[in-house]
Amino acid sequence: MARKCPTQAKAGSRVIPLLALACGVAVGNVYFPQAVGPLIADGLHVSPDSAASVVTAAQFGYAAGIFLLVPLGDRFAYRPLIVTLLGLTGVGLLAASAAPTLVPLVGASAFVGMATVVAPLAGPMAAGLVAADRRGVVGGTLLSGAIAGMLLSRALGGTVGEWLGWRAPYLLAGVLSLIVAVLLARALPRTPPTSTSSPSSPSPSPSPSPQRYPALLAESLRLLRTEPELRRSCFCQAAVFAGFSAVWANVALLLTSSTYGMSAQAVGVLALVNAGTMVCAPAAGRQVDRRGPDAVNLVCLLGVMVSAVVLAFGGLGGAPGLTALVLGTLLLDVGMQSGMIANQVRIYALRAEVRSRLNTAYMTCAYLGGGLGSWLGARAYACFGWPGVCALVASLAALALVRHLAVPASGAPGDSSHVSTSIVSR
Numbered sequence: 001m002a003r004k005c006p007t008q009a010k011a012g013s014r015v016i017p018l019l020a021l022a023c024g025v026a027v028g029n030v031y032f033p034q035a036v037g038p039l040i041a042d043g044l045h046v047s048p049d050s051a052a053s054v055v056t057a058a059q060f061g062y063a064a065g066i067f068l069l070v071p072l073g074d075r076f077a078y079r080p081l082i083v084t085l086l087g088l089t090g091v092g093l094l095a096a097s098a099a100p101t102l103v104p105l106v107g108a109s110a111f112v113g114m115a116t117v118v119a120p121l122a123g124p125m126a127a128g129l130v131a132a133d134r135r136g137v138v139g140g141t142l143l144s145g146a147i148a149g150m151l152l153s154r155a156l157g158g159t160v161g162e163w164l165g166w167r168a169p170y171l172l173a174g175v176l177s178l179i180v181a182v183l184l185a186r187a188l189p190r191t192p193p194t195s196t197s198s199p200s201s202p203s204p205s206p207s208p209s210p211q212r213y214p215a216l217l218a219e220s221l222r223l224l225r226t227e228p229e230l231r232r233s234c235f236c237q238a239a240v241f242a243g244f245s246a247v248w249a250n251v252a253l254l255l256t257s258s259t260y261g262m263s264a265q266a267v268g269v270l271a272l273v274n275a276g277t278m279v280c281a282p283a284a285g286r287q288v289d290r291r292g293p294d295a296v297n298l299v300c301l302l303g304v305m306v307s308a309v310v311l312a313f314g315g316l317g318g319a320p321g322l323t324a325l326v327l328g329t330l331l332l333d334v335g336m337q338s339g340m341i342a343n344q345v346r347i348y349a350l351r352a353e354v355r356s357r358l359n360t361a362y363m364t365c366a367y368l369g370g371g372l373g374s375w376l377g378a379r380a381y382a383c384f385g386w387p388g389v390c391a392l393v394a395s396l397a398a399l400a401l402v403r404h405l406a407v408p409a410s411g412a413p414g415d416s417s418h419v420s421t422s423i424v425s426r
Contacts, residue, residue: 015129016138018187019122020145022086025180026118027146028153029089029173030062033109035158039166046102057106059371061113066363070120071216073356078125079188086181088115093174097167116177119146120363124355127348128191133289135348139341140285147337151275219354220361227350227358232403233343234362236297238369239400240304243393244336245370246377247311247329250389253381254325259317273326277333284338285345293342294404300339301401307331308394315386332393340366 033040033055041051072081092112099105119142126138157169223230251270255262288296311328314321347358373396380388 015187015189016126016141018183019126020142022082022145022180022184023119023122023142024145024147024149024152025173025176026086026089026116026149028149029093029112029116029177030058031150032153032157032169032173033058035154036161036166036169039161040102040105043166044102044105050102053102053106054109057110058113059367061110062117063113063364063367063371065114065117066120066360066367067220068217069114069117070360070363071220071357072213073121073124073359074354075213075216078121078191079184082118082121082125082188083181083185085115085121086118086177086184089118090174090177090181093170093177097170097174120359121356123344124348124359125188125191127355128352129189136285136288136341136345137282138285139288139344140282143285143337143341144279144282147277147333148275151271155272216357220357220364223351223354223358224361224365227347229350230347230358230361232406233347234365235403236301236400237340237343237362237366238372239396239403240301240336240339240369241366242369242373242376243304243308243396244332245373246380246389246392246396247332250377250381250386251325251329254314254386259315259321259386270325270329274329274333277330277337280334280338284334285341287338288342288345293346296342297339297404298401300335300342301397301404303331303335304339304397305394305401307335308390308397311393312387312390315390 037051037055040054041047044051069085089112092108092115096105096108096112099108122142123139126142127135130138153173157173160169160172224234254260255270284296284300307328310324310331313324314328316324343362344359347362348355350358373392376392377389380392384391
C-alpha cells in the first residue's frame with residue numbers, strides 16, 4: 001500500500017491551518033452580504049427586495065462555481081488554481097465596493113460567488129497531502145474554518161457596515177482575499193494534477209494528457225449515476241442542509257415577530273452563539289477516523305431529528321423559547337457539520353484520482369438541497385408558522401435516515417476498513 005512520505009506529510013500538516021483560513025475567507029465572501037442588505041438598499045436608494053438580489057446573485061454564483069470550476073482541480077495543479085481563484089475573488093470584491101448602482105453590484109456579486117469556490121478545492125487537496133487515517137480530522141479542521149467564515153462574516157460585515165457604510169465590508173473582504181492569495185502562493189506545496197485522459201483506464205498511457213473540460217463536467221454527472229455511495233452521501237447531506245437552510249432562513253422572521261419582538265441583529269447574535277460549534281468539527285473528524293463515516297452519520301441524523309423537536313419549543317417565546325432556539329440550532333449545526341465531514345470522507349475513498357469531481361457532485365447536490373430547503377421553509381412558515389418549519393426539518397431528517405440505512409451491497413454500515421484501504425491503495 002502507498003504511504004505518504006515524511007516530507008509530504010510535514011508539508012500537509014503545515015499548510016492545513018492556512019487552508020482552513022482560506023476556506024473561512026472564501027466562504028465568508030458569500031455570507032457577509034446577508035448582513036449589509038438593508039445598508040445597500042439605503043446607500044443605493046433601492047428597495048430592500050431589490051437589494052436582496054445581491055445575496056441571491058452571490059449564492060447562485062457559488063453554486064455555478066462549484067459545478068463549473070471545482071472539477072478543474074482534477075485537471076490543473078491545486079496551488080495555481082486556488083491562488084488564481086482567490087485573487088479573482090479579491091478583484092471582484094473591490095469592483096463591488098466601487099459599484100455606482102445596483103446592476104453592476106449584482107453582476108460583481110455573481111462573479112465573486114463563482115470565483116470564491118476555494119473551500120471545495122481545499123478539501124480534495126488536503127486529502128491528498130495527509131495520511132488516510134488523518135483525513136477525517138483534517139476535513140473537520142477545514143470545515144471549522146469555513147463555518148467560522150460563514151458565522152463571523154455576517155457579524156463583522158454588519159458591524160463594519162454600520163460604522164463605515166456598505167462599501168467598507170466589500171473593500172475589507174477584497175483586501176483580505178488578496179492577502180490570503182499571496183500567502184497561499186508562497187506556502188502551498190506543488191502537487192501534480194490527478195486527471196489523465198481516462199480516469200477509469202486500468203493502464204494509463206506513458207504520456208497521459210489531461211481530460212478536456214467538457215469531459216470533466218460530464219464526469220461529475222456520470223459519477224452520480226455509477227457510484228451508489230456518492231448518491232447516498234449526496235441525498236443525506238442535501239436533506240440535512242435543506243433543513244439547516246429552512247431554519248436559518250426563517251428564524252429571523254420568528255425573532256422579529258410579536259413572539260419575541262427583537263431586532264434583526266438578534267439573528268447575528270444567535271449566529272455568534274453557534275460559533276461554538278466550530279470546535280465540534282475536528283472532534284467529529286476524529287470520530288470518523290476511528291469509527292467510520294456510517295456510524296457518525298447515523299448519530300448526526302438522529303441528532304438533527306432531536307433538534308427539530310427542541311426547536312419546536314422556540315415558538316413559545318420568552319426565555320424558555322429563546323433557550324430552545326439556542327440549544328436547537330446548536331444541535332442542528334453540529335449534526336449538519338459532522339455529517340458533512342463523514343460524507344466527504346466516504347466519497348473521497350471512492351476514487352482517489354477524481355476527488356474534485358466527486359466533491360463537485362456532492363457539494364452541488366448539497367447546495368441545491370439548501371436552496372430547496374429555504375424555499376420550502378418559507379412556505380412552511382407562511383402556512384403553518386414556526387411549527388411548520390420544525391416539522392419540515394424532522395421530515396427531511398427522517399428521509400435522510402431511511403436513505404442512509406439503505407446501504408449498498410458493496411459496503412456495510414460503519415465499515416471503515418474498506419474506506420481507508422481503498423484510499424491508501426490507490
